Amino acid sequence: MHIKIKEGPGLRSLSLKESEEYYKKIKSVFHELNAKHFNSELPEPEFFINSRLRSALGRFKPPAFLSFRRKSLQTIEIAAYLFENENADVHLQQLLAHEMIHYWLWFTGRPYGHTAEFKKMMNTIGATRYNPIPKQSTRALVYQCPGCLAEVVRKRQITSHACANCCKKYSKGKYDKRFKLILKPSP
Numbered sequence: 001m002h003i004k005i006k007e008g009p010g011l012r013s014l015s016l017k018e019s020e021e022y023y024k025k026i027k028s029v030f031h032e033l034n035a036k037h038f039n040s041e042l043p044e045p046e047f048f049i050n051s052r053l054r055s056a057l058g059r060f061k062p063p064a065f066l067s068f069r070r071k072s073l074q075t076i077e078i079a080a081y082l083f084e085n086e087n088a089d090v091h092l093q094q095l096l097a098h099e100m101i102h103y104w105l106w107f108t109g110r111p112y113g114h115t116a117e118f119k120k121m122m123n124t125i126g127a128t129r130y131n132p133i134p135k136q137s138t139r140a141l142v143y144q145c146p147g148c149l150a151e152v153v154r155k156r157q158i159t160s161h162a163c164a165n166c167c168k169k170y171s172k173g174k175y176d177k178r179f180k181l182i183l184k185p186s187p
Ligand SMILES: [Zn+2]
Pocket: 098, 102, 114
């Protein structure tokens, strides 16, 4: 498995050597945390170093259908700029712990966003909630579903909107305040 680097405009791309080194590091931290907090139950996901990821340091994505027959693996994306930070190792630990809680919730069939369970686990394993290296500010308001992490971008504030997908999936289509869209703190 190789790290695929998604190129972004104006960003230095990682050399093959660098990316292999980062990949090794990501993998070893993953397995270390998996053993320590998750009984090594989480299968290794696909990792991407994404140079376009600017508003977040990382994200977990469940498998997606690529076509009629093909499905991607679950992935954890990591912003390329993380590796430029002087405390990259610490941030990588924190980030992976955070993303792995999403992964674990998803893996065990539960809403996998920043739910009450998420926060409980976060306290248990000592992960941080927010992006520790703010990179880019944005004027648009970004709302996020605490159930599935889907993001909704709005120019104006919205109040009492819940995620339609999660209400459908977990609450038989009824409005469920657990999935009320939450304004993300601006990075
Ligand atoms: Zn998160």
